[in-house]
Ligand code: SF4
């Protein structure tokens with residue numbers, strides 16, 4: 001690979017990992033590199049995300065089995081990508097994994113992260129229907145990505161339907177009351193056991209809204225995690 005070669009995004013995008021950002025490892029804030037574990041021999045940090053429905057379609061087409069079918073699938077895609085496009089290159093997947101890497105801090109550096117009132121990130125194209133999927137250390141020499149700057153759609157949203165849609169009134173105080181949301185979600189009659197009504201109410205990028213099954217998977221998984229911690 002030559003110095004600063006273009007990023008070969010095709011296989012990743014086709015597999016549903018359609019958001020990519022390449023960081024120069026040496027230029028990252030120390031507070032972030034400290035969360036990555038040993039970085040010896042690596043030059044770049046690659047942030048991968050998905051926007052819209054494509055990833056879930058691919059996960060289902062691949063069989064969708066296991067406790068965490070999305071994470072398992074993404075790890076396989078990254079491995080396939082390196083073996084196909086980058087044979088001989090070293091990499092290590094930092095996320096998913098146990099490293100305490102801050103996805104939102106990386107997202108902010110990439111220009112991806114703008115918080116909604118319910119704290120999920122929002123994007124002008126994808127609305128709230130996107131997510132971080134992998135963080136990968138690599139010994140690659142791709143051109144470094146420029147941060148995107150698309151601003152926050154929430155800034156000009158006067159109606160704020162997400163706020164009024166929340167049955168726990170978790171945003172009525174002007175900031176997000178996480179404990180109110182969590183307490184409501186655990187109630188037997190909760191309408192947020194398998195979804196977030198605030199997220200669904202946001203009109204931005206609604207054409208990219210996940211299929212019901214993906215929404216159910218995401219919120220069932222998070223509710224299980226909440227119940228395990230309580
Ligand atoms: S409904 Fe408006 S305020 Fe709420 S997340 Fe969407 S754009 Fe932001």
Ligand code: SF4
Pocket residue numbers: 118165166167168169170180181182184185192195196197198199
């Ligand atoms: S999951 Fe439900 S309670 Fe929590 S913020 Fe979303 S709409 Fe509100």
